[in-house]
Amino acid sequence: MxxxxxxxxxxxxxxxxxxxERGQQVVIDTTCTTIHTLGRQNGSEGRRLxxxxxxxxxxxxxxxxxxxxxxxxxxxxxxxxxxxxxxxLLIFSLSYILSWLFFGLxxxxxxxxxxxxxxxxxxxxxxxxRGFTGAFMFSMETQATIGYGFRGMTENCIVxxxxxxxxxxxxxxxxxxxxxxxxxxxxxxxxxxxxxxFSNCAIVNLRDGVLCLSWRLGDFRGNHILxxxxxxxxxxxxxxxxxxxxxxYQDLDIQNRDLVLATPVTIVHKLEPGSPLYSLGxxxxxxxEFELVVSFTYTGDSTGMLHQTRTSYTPADIRWGQRFQDMxxxxxxxxxxxxxxxxxxxxxxxxxxxxxxxxxxxxxxxDGQSHSLLSPSVKRNGHTFQANLDFTGEVMHQxxx
Numbered sequence: 085m086x087x088x089x090x091x092x093x094x095x096x097x098x099x100x101x102x103x104x105e106r107g108q109q110v111v112i113d114t115t116c117t118t119i120h121t122l123g124r125q126n127g128s129e130g131r132r133l134x135x136x137x138x139x140x141x142x143x144x145x146x147x148x149x150x151x152x153x154x155x156x157x158x159x160x161x162x163x164x165x166x167x168x169x170x171x172x173l174l175i176f177s178l179s180y181i182l183s184w185l186f187f188g189l190x191x192x193x194x195x196x197x198x199x200x201x202x203x204x205x206x207x208x209x210x211x212x213x214r215g216f217t218g219a220f221m222f223s224m225e226t227q228a229t230i231g232y233g234f235r236g237m238t239e240n241c242i243v244x245x246x247x248x249x250x251x252x253x254x255x256x257x258x259x260x261x262x263x264x265x266x267x268x269x270x271x272x273x274x275x276x277x278x279x280x281x282f283s284n285c286a287i288v289n290l291r292d293g294v295l296c297l298s299w300r301l302g303d304f305r306g307n308h309i310l311x312x313x314x315x316x317x318x319x320x321x322x323x324x325x326x327x328x329x330x331x332x333y334q335d336l337d338i339q340n341r342d343l344v345l346a347t348p349v350t351i352v353h354k355l356e357p358g359s360p361l362y363s364l365g366x367x368x369x370x371x372x373e374f375e376l377v378v379s380f381t382y383t384g385d386s387t388g389m390l391h392q393t394r395t396s397y398t399p400a401d402i403r404w405g406q407r408f409q410d411m412x413x414x415x416x417x418x419x420x421x422x423x424x425x426x427x428x429x430x431x432x433x434x435x436x437x438x439x440x441x442x443x444x445x446x447x448x449x450x451d452g453q454s455h456s457l458l459s460p461s462v463k464r465n466g467h468t469f470q471a472n473l474d475f476t477g478e479v480m481h482q483x484x485x
Contacts, residue, residue, distance in 0.1 A: 134396065135319045135321075135331075135377065136319075136375065136394070136395075136396040137396070138284075138395050138396065139395070140395055161261075161264075161265065161268075165265055165269050169269070172265070172269065176262050179258060179262075180227075183251075183254065183255075183258065184220060184223045184224045185220065185223075187223040187227070187247065188219045188220035188221075188222070188223035188224075189219070190223075190247050191209075191210060191222055191244065191247065192215070192219035192220075194209050194210075194243055194244050194247070195208065195209060195214065198240070198241060200214055207240050208238060208240065209240050209241035209243075210222055210235060210236070210237055210241075210244060211234075211235055211237075212234055212235045213235055218235065221235065222235045223251070226248060226252070227252075227254075229255075279303065279305045280301070280302070280303050280304070280305075280380060280391075280393040281301075281304060281393065281426075282299055282378060282380075282393070282395040283300035283301075283408070285299075285397070285401045285402065285403050285429070286299040286376065286397045286402045286403070287299070287402070287403045287406045287407060288355075288366075288402060288404045288405065288406075288434065289434050290433075290434055290435075291352065291354075294354050294356065295434075295435075295438075295439040295442055296352050296354050297353045297355060297361060297376075297402070298350050298351060298352045298353065298408075299351055299378060299397065300348055300350050300351075300426065300427075301314065301345065301348065301349050301350075301351055302347075302348035302349075302421075302423065302426055303345045303348075311342065311344060311345075311382065311383075312345060312380050312381060312382030312383075313342055313343070313380070313381050313382070314338060314343055314351050314379070314380050315335075315338075315341070315378070315379050316335070316336040316338050316351070316353060316378045317334065317335055317336065317376075317377045317378075318333070318334040318336055318360050318375075318376055319331065319333055319374065319375045319377050320332045320334075320373065320374040320375070321373075336353045336359065336360070336361075336376075337353065337358075337359070339351075339352045339353075339354070340352075343380070345380075345382070347419060348421060348423075348426065350408060351378070356439065357440075357443075359439070361439075362438070362439050362440050363438050363439075364438055364439070365437055365441065368399075368438070369399040369400070369402060369404070370399075372399050374398075375396050375397070376396060376397040376402075377394065377396045378394065378396070379392055379393065380392065403429055405432060405433070405434035405436070406429040406432065406434075407429060407430055407432045408425075408428070408429055408430075409425045409429065409430055411423065411424075411426060
């Protein structure tokens with residue numbers, strides 16, 4: 085990043101101050117003034133593997149012995165629920181067709197042994213079953229309970245009666261499994277989780293004089309979730325010799341874990357002593373390798389099933405010195421929520437310091453010494469620039485994400 089970039093930032097901030105003193109509304113193009121989204125971060129982000137994808141999927145592959153299907157066969161119901169629809173429909177279609185063929189073959193063997201296929205005058209085990217085609221049709225009619233009335237069981241063969249009984253019990257069991265898996269798959273928690281989403285980015289700004297990291301959560305369906313639990317975890321890894329890595333997990337304390345999601349909410353983590361991000365500054369976002377994994381666990385009001393929505397934020401997804409735009413308005417009869425502003429942010433005056441440095445800088449101010457907390461010097465590539473943000477009004481600028 086060149087000195088021209090920081091000079092432009094300095095000029096824009098001075099323009100904000102002068103225009104604010106005159107009472108004018110200023111809108112500045114800030115597309116290229118987000119420091120941590122420039123430089124080598126864009127290049128390194130493409131090479132770094134995420135711990136969790138933005139849609140909540142984990143890029144993890146389990147390496148096991150070839151042909152080891154035991155985990156899938158031991159929990160066959162969950163396996164069938166998780167497979168794709170086209171594969172599931174293929175398996176279910178084959179299960180019916182193969183069962184018809186199997187029991188049709190049994191009926192044909194019974195007819196062949198009893199002599200029904202050769203002597204038309206012989207009293208058959210099954211009426212009008214003289215070959216394999218007739219046996220297959222009788223098998224399908226029996227299992228599907230069609231009952232055309234042309235083919236039917238007689239009292240001449242006890243073996244045929246036993247086979248019909250077994251097929252009837254098997255057909256009830258197969259129908260129960262098929263219906264259960266289809267219902268469970270249609271009411272899958274993953275589908276409901278796609279209607280509850282997190283914002284594309286996280287932000288850092290001041291709340292009651294404390295630097296806070298926050299992100300937004302919203303429910304996009306009409307039947308809103310009344311209660312759920314939010315959680316955040318900082319994930320990082322340390323590379324070991326021979327290519328192995330050691331994962332590290334740290335829980336983040338967030339305000340109001342129990343949420344009522346009738347309207348979009350902003351989840352806040354204070355950057356206070358004890359927080360793993362307490363010493364994190366805007367400069368550190370260029371080099372740090374961590375991932376903020378956030379989740380929201382709740383029970384669906386329609387199905388009563390437990391759901392979880394999750395996503396992750398890398399350092400490149402954190403916007404320093406911004407706030408989310410207000411999307412909730414009061415109407416005459418309803419509260420109006422504009423989801424077009426769900427991911428939109430605006431600029432706000434925020435010190436370009438870590439929370440730890442910011443707390444140290446506040447001590448002289450509290451003792452009566454004059455110091456501009458919101459006007460820290462920015463140093464890059466040997467150049468130092470003073471960002472003058474000492475003005476009374478909170479000036480916001482539209483940010484293009």
